[in-house]
Amino acid sequence: MGSYCYRRYVSRLFQNSGKLNPKAKSERRDHESGFSCNSHKLMLYNDIIAQSHPGGFHILPLGLRSLEKLTRLVDEEMQAIGGLKISMTTLASDSLWKQSGRYTEAGAELFTLKDRHKHEYCLGPTHEELVTKLLASMPIISYKALPIKFYQISRKFRDEMAPKYGLLRGREFEMKDMYTFDRNEETALVTYSTVCQAYDRIFDRIGVKYIKVSGATGIIGGNLSHEYHYLADIGQDSILLCDRCGVRMNKELAVEDGSLPKTCQLPATKCELQEKKGIEVGHTFYLGTKYSSIFKATYKDQDGISAIDYNMGCFGLGMTRILQASLETLSTENSLRWPKLIAPHQIYIIPKKDGPRGDEYLANAEALSDALTQRPHLRGEVVIDDRMSLTIGRRNVDGDRLGYPYIVILGVKALESPAQFEVIDVNRGETTFMSTDQLMTFA
Ligand code: ATP
Ligand code: MG
Numbered sequence: 075m076g077s078y079c080y081r082r083y084v085s086r087l088f089q090n091s092g093k094l095n096p097k098a099k100s101e102r103r104d105h106e107s108g109f110s111c112n113s114h115k116l117m118l119y120n121d122i123i124a125q126s127h128p129g130g131f132h133i134l135p136l137g138l139r140s141l142e143k144l145t146r147l148v149d150e151e152m153q154a155i156g157g158l159k160i161s162m163t164t165l166a167s168d169s170l171w172k173q174s175g176r177y178t179e180a181g182a183e184l185f186t187l188k189d190r191h192k193h194e195y196c197l198g199p200t201h202e203e204l205v206t207k208l209l210a211s212m213p214i215i216s217y218k219a220l221p222i223k224f225y226q227i228s229r230k231f232r233d234e235m236a237p238k239y240g241l242l243r244g245r246e247f248e249m250k251d252m253y254t255f256d257r258n259e260e261t262a263l264v265t266y267s268t269v270c271q272a273y274d275r276i277f278d279r280i281g282v283k284y285i286k287v288s289g290a291t292g293i294i295g296g297n298l299s300h301e302y303h304y305l306a307d308i309g310q311d312s313i314l315l316c317d318r319c320g321v322r323m324n325k326e327l328a329v330e331d332g333s334l335p336k337t338c339q340l341p342a343t344k345c346e347l348q349e350k351k352g353i354e355v356g357h358t359f360y361l362g363t364k365y366s367s368i369f370k371a372t373y374k375d376q377d378g379i380s381a382i383d384y385n386m387g388c389f390g391l392g393m394t395r396i397l398q399a400s401l402e403t404l405s406t407e408n409s410l411r412w413p414k415l416i417a418p419h420q421i422y423i424i425p426k427k428d429g430p431r432g433d434e435y436l437a438n439a440e441a442l443s444d445a446l447t448q449r450p451h452l453r454g455e456v457v458i459d460d461r462m463s464l465t466i467g468r469r470n471v472d473g474d475r476l477g478y479p480y481i482v483i484l485g486v487k488a489l490e491s492p493a494q495f496e497v498i499d500v501n502r503g504e505t506t507f508m509s510t511d512q513l514m515t516f517a
């Protein structure tokens with residue numbers, strides 16, 4: 075009935091010991107050389123991910139469940155603002171990148187390859203060229219159909235100079251990228267703020283504290299951009315913040331265009347500018363006609379004749395980065411802590427150890443799991459720790475380490491009438507006793 079057993083599901087497949095896989099020499103080297111960070115360590119030790127090569131990671135069942143939940147959340151918010159989901163090719167012809175001038179700008183970060191006919195391609199690090207060319211190749215549409223908001227969630231490839239911290243800086247990672255096409259600057263800016271509001275909802279729902287700052291446009295181009303950051307000591311961006319004058323910007327931008335003194339409204343002595351480290355989890359850009367003019371992507375205006383360049387925006391979300399960055403922010407030194415909405419499972423049931431009534435406890439756990447998983451939002455969300463030779467305490471350590479939001483312990487009181495279960499709210503560290511009915515309405 076949609077529940078998982080620890081023995082079959084978690085521990086059989088992997089060691090899941092909370093310790094490093096002794097075979098994973100490269101992971102050990104990364105970690106022992108101090109190259110790693112807490113979330114990277116916890117994800118490796120708990121089989122959320124496994125390293126394939128530097129900057130390349132397999133995502134294992136628990137990690138994938140979480141990523142898929144995040145994907146559903148992002149799909150909901152993108153589609154709520156009219157986003158049309160597409161899936162573009164991973165390979166992009168090098169000629170497109172040469173046409174936009176970014177082939178040289180991206181330099182060594184671009185992975186390039188040749189087919190058997192010696193045609194050159196690159197593995198898409200972002201898809202402005204491809205999507206604009208796609209629009210240009212479609213029948214010219216009327217201004218009435220605008221804005222168009224295409225988005226995809228797909229693997230991106232960047233030959234990062236220093237892949238680091240697991241999924242935080244991979245050479246292959248999952249990104250949600252939306253591209254918008256508007257009639258003019260005015261409507262494009264409305265679209266820009268609509269997408270930013272959807273980003274706010276996404277980050278609010280994930281529930282990890284984030285901060286939105288003015289961002290540098292880098293090689294993507296354009297002249298308006300914002301970044302979303304999770305503040306963390308291991309963040310690779312420097313964020314300038316002042317609660318008094320309201321400055322919130324990536325230091326990169328301040329250095330790029332010297333805009334800081336202009337933005338700050340207060341004399342230097344009054345401004346309480348702070349510098350903090352941030353992990354960039356999302357980035358939005360207003361692009362204008364930079365790409366549409368190059369690729370001749372146009373729509374038909376009111377007169378039905380004039381072909382006008384689209385006004386574009388592009389909006390990135392680092393899906394795999396958000397996943398790990400939230401673990402980095404919430405976890406303790408030894409235990410994973412997930413945003414509740416994207417935890418791989420919601421409930422971890424531990425029935426009392428084998429004894430004369432061992433089978434009864436297990437049967438009880440299965441009945442409880444069946445009852446819980448009848449509820450649509452809990453389908454597949456329950457794991458029973460059926461390692462019946464281990465004490466509750468020992469299994470509780472594992473449940474806590476994996477960080478499922480709720481641990482339900484079936485002890486002596488579970489077999490009394492009426493039954494009582496010990497429910498641990500793992501994120502809050504609170505324990506309460508509940509009846510079956512209370513548990514059903516609570517979870
Ligand atoms: P960074 O400054 O960290 O190198 P970026 O500014 O180059 O990132 P963008 O081009 O803005 O990245 O891409 C959009 C989003 O994709 C980023 O905000 C980030 O969340 C994610 N991202 C970028 N590079 C990586 C990477 N190497 N690994 C994981 N996620 C990444
Ligand atoms: Mg980068």
Ligand code: MG
Nearest residue numbers: 292311354357
């Ligand atoms: Mg950046």
Ligand code: MG
Nearest residue numbers: 301354356357
């Ligand atoms: Mg960026």
